[in-house]
Amino acid sequence: MRIGLLTEGGYPYAAGESRLWCDRLVRGLAQHEFDLYALSRSAREEDAGWVPLPPHVQRVRTAPLWSAPADLRDGARGPRPHGRRDRRRFTDRFEQLATALCRAEPAAGTTFADGLYGLAELARDRGGLASALRSEAAARVLQAACRAPGARRSAHGATVPDYLALAHELERVLRPLSLDWYDADGLGAVDLCHAASGGAAALPGLLAKRFFGVPLLVSEYGVQLRAHYLATGGTPLSPPVRALLAAFHGRLATEVYHRASVVTAGNTHARRWQERCGADRAKLRTVYPGLEAERFAAVGDGTDCGDPRTLVWVGRIEPAKDLVGLLHAFAAVRRAEPGTRLRIIAAPLRGPEASAYLGHCRALAAQLFPDEAATAHAVGDNPVSFEEIGGPEAPELPDAYAAGCVTVLSSVVEGFPVSLIEAMLCARATVSTDVGAVVEVIGGTGLVVPPRNPRALADACLALLRDPERRERLGAAARARALELFTTEQNVAAFRGLYLELLSLAPVRRASEAVDSDGHPVPFAHPAEAYVPGHWTAAPRPTPTWAVAAAAGPRPVSGSGLAVGSASAVGSASAAPIAAATAVTGGVEGGHV
Structure with missing residues (x-):
């Protein structure tokens, strides 16, 4: 199968938002061919270059949304x-x-x-x-x-x-309409368009379906319309322009959901947004994002449960993470348990806003926890540390979660909490605020408290710090849940099934496809099995003895009134294809067709 993967601000750019799951998807479906059609959002993305691409990526075509078009x-x-x-x-x-x-x-x-x-x-x-x-x-x-x-x-x-x-x-947002991607050698040559998000990335898919009848699959882990609503609040655009742009993106989202053959959501939170925007429930599927479980196996399968007196926070430094509320909650924890520590381990900073917020948090920590010689720590040792992933204390992401016994998430706004899944894969007990898809991810394997409530956050952290057996039980249950639902393998398997499902509902459209006497394409002229790598028809199984005996003449089946084994139904000529198909599909009901 030939897939046209449509992205905006993501794969194959090294700095893109969707590069990780798209790269895992492409590499996990090596039996298919991929053509990448990427829209870039900034010069920074293009300057960062591309990630290494696997050999079954046949073509990459890109277009910028951030610069003026060539004719202007x-x-x-x-x-x-x-x-x-x-x-x-x-x-x-x-x-x-x-x-x-x-x-x-x-x-x-x-x-x-x-x-x-x-x-x-x-x-x-x-x-x-x-x-x-x-x-x-x-x-x-x-x-x-x-x-x-x-x-x-x-x-x-x-x-x-x-x-x-x-x-x-x-x-700018309609620029995909003017691209030269819509011809028989471009998107008209693919069997399926897969948009990695809604919005501008899905526009080429809409046109491929309009011009060539190519089925469209849309995947959203963060709903594009919601992201637009959040992003336009800080722009210099006037209220009328913001309102009309919001109307455009709302109409576009409705059209994308209406025309797509299948729409996948990364969680129930995103799925509710899609339904409100007009998506048909019959088209919706929930496909959780997948993480590489092997990366966290050493911590998750190990016996070291981390420092029993240390809380860990891992993520990006930004106001939505509410580190101010976390620091106030830890002040209450520290008063109840003087020996506890809080390690804030962050990804590299992005932009001046993140730097300013980090400076504010450092100043607040210095104010809340002044150095005291009477404490168990040495003079000048603050119980709150600000570290960066890749530093001497946390050179790798699993090391960050291994540093403590409880992982904390204090966000006031959250989409799909990837850091929680990483902590679950590391078998860590978690305390989280009830935002976004947190409850759906945790599923009873951690403690959840209301957002913007430092007192409740502190009480939950103290409950786990004082109960090591409960921490161990919750950590084991969290790892088991994460391995069942949130791995790369389950994500790739879900999309493999969706690709074959959509192909089975539409004829393959290629220049070399089989046509009937009227010139119309023949459905299933290129069945999905034809794209399985290898020569699966080259070595058929030996003809079964029942087929050899049946070739001698028809034999009635007792109680059925049907004849099996006639030359027109079963014989030596048809036994090989049946055996070959059984070898590929694994058979039906124990290998018998």
Whole structure:
């Protein structure tokens, strides 16, 4: 099978968000061919380069979303709609899309979809839409849509700078429409498109399905629409532009979920978001992300349960992790158990905001825990330490979890808590706040408290610090749960099954495929077994004795009225394929077909 893997800000870039699970997926499905179609978000991603790619990745095509398109750089003018008919065509389609964004209530019919696919067809015919989307005509269309009767209240307050800013943002997010990926040698040649996220990454998949009938699978571990809502709050865009962009992403998410053959969520929390955005429950599957369990095996299978008086926090330094609340909770723990320590072990800092927050946390720790000669520690030794993964105390991630007996998560906002799964694989008891998918991940193998409640967090930590047998029981149960649900093997197996399921529901579309007398593709002309590596038909099993005897003539089956063994049903010519198929599939009901 040939898979078109669609990513945005991820694989194959070394600094991408989705690179880890995409790389594990591609390497775990070596029997398939992969074509990568990647959208980059920043120059930093492209400067970091690519991760090493396995040999069954046949092609990589990339496009930036962060820089100006080629036809708008240095005053150049590239492909654009020409002539009165094309200008009218662009205006009509863009007006449909703008009206769908500006209306307070969805219009009757599929206005957004008609506008989106109409623009895509125009871009394919004329080579791109960047100039048209940033033109004065586009701004006028947006102005008319914002002032039309029935437009949302936030759109009425838009001004000329808002129309220009919105046109700029729409050009960037619609840039996949203008790419040269949509031909018989590009996405038209794949058997299945797999979008690693919603949003812009899924746009090429929508067009591949529109133009070539290629089935689309969409996977979301963090819902793209939710991420957009959280990200736009700190941007300099005006409220009308933010509201209209949110409307665009909402309409796009609905269209993606509607057109996708299957939508996978990384957890129930993300699945609820998808349902609210219009995803059909019949199309939804939950596929948990997979981690490499072997990496944590030495700690998880070992007998060392860590320092019984040390709490460990592992993660990224950012305000959403609420390290301030954790420090206040640890102050209460320290008063009840003076000998305890807290080790905050963080990933390398990202950006000035993280550095500023870390400085604030260090200052708070120095204020809450001044050096005291009367304590059991030496003068100048603070019970809270700030360390970095890769440092002398925690050179590897498993070493960070091995440092203590209890792992703490204090977040106020969390999607899928990967650090909790890592702690579970290390057989560590955990104390977590009830945010995101935490309860779904823990499943009764750890303690969960309300967020922003330092007192409850402290009480839970003290309960585990004072009960080593309970810590051991919870740690063992946590590791067993993580090995059952959150490994790379289960993740790859789930997608392997989904790929074959989707292929079985749609004919393979290739230039060399078999066609019938009317020129239509023959379903299952290339069955899934044909893509299993190796020559599985080269060495058939010996013809069974029952088949040799049956070749002599028909023999009725007792009580059935059917004949088995006739030349038209079973014989030496058909026994080999049956045996070969049994060898590949493992047989049915103990090896008998």
